[in-house]
Amino acid sequence: MTTKNGYTIFSRIQEIADKRGMSIRQVALKSGFxxxxxxxxxxxxxxxxxxxLxxxxxALNTTPEYLLGETDDWQKHDVTPEQELGLDKDDEEMLALFRKSTEGMTEDEKEKFKRSFxxxxxxxxxxxS
Structure with missing residues (x-):
């Protein structure tokens, strides 16, 4: 399949490879070629x-969308579900504590635990106060 976007893909692969200090050969090998x-x-x-893709x-720690030219943001952003919800560090610690404390409980037991908590x-x- 040939498209006008193919050159964009190659250009962006080359650009990110350069930023990462990698050759095209290294990218290919790391990609499984x-x-x-x-x-x-x-x-x-x-x-x-x-x-x-x-x-x-x-292999380049970027996104397919960047390589396709759909975005100019080349960095891969790994967002946890907690971050997506906008939880701060204290919220994340409380959530982790709750999860650890309720591990192995039934849904009913978790609900009772939550009310007590x-x-x-x-x-x-x-x-x-």
């Missing part, structure tokens, strides 16, 4: 399959 020829074909406008993006937090807050 035997030679860099697969990547050089993109220079002629050949577009990679989705799985191939994902492997290259992973909320009551305990209210008492502690009142004591510190």
């Amino acid at each position: 035997n030679s860099p020829n697969a990547i050089y074909r993109y220079k002629q406008g050949v577009s990679p399959r989705k799985t191939t 994902n492997a290259i993006a992973d 909320v009551k305990l937090l209210k008492v502690a807050k009142d004591l510190n």
Whole structure:
């Protein structure tokens, strides 16, 4: 499959490889190819399959969207579910404590534990006021 986007893909692979201090050969090997020829074909406008593009993006620690020219943000942002919810460090610690404390409990037991925990937090807050 040949597209006008193939050259964009090659250019962006080359750009990120340079930023990472990698050669095209190193990118190819890290992506699971035997030679860099697969990547050089993109220079002629050949577009990679989705799985191939994902492997290259992973090797470069970037996103397929960047390589496709869909975004200018080249950095991969690993966002935890907690960060996605906007939880701060204290919230994350409380969530981790709750998860650890309720490990192995049934849903009913977790719900009872949660109600008791909320009551305990209210008492502690009142004591510190």
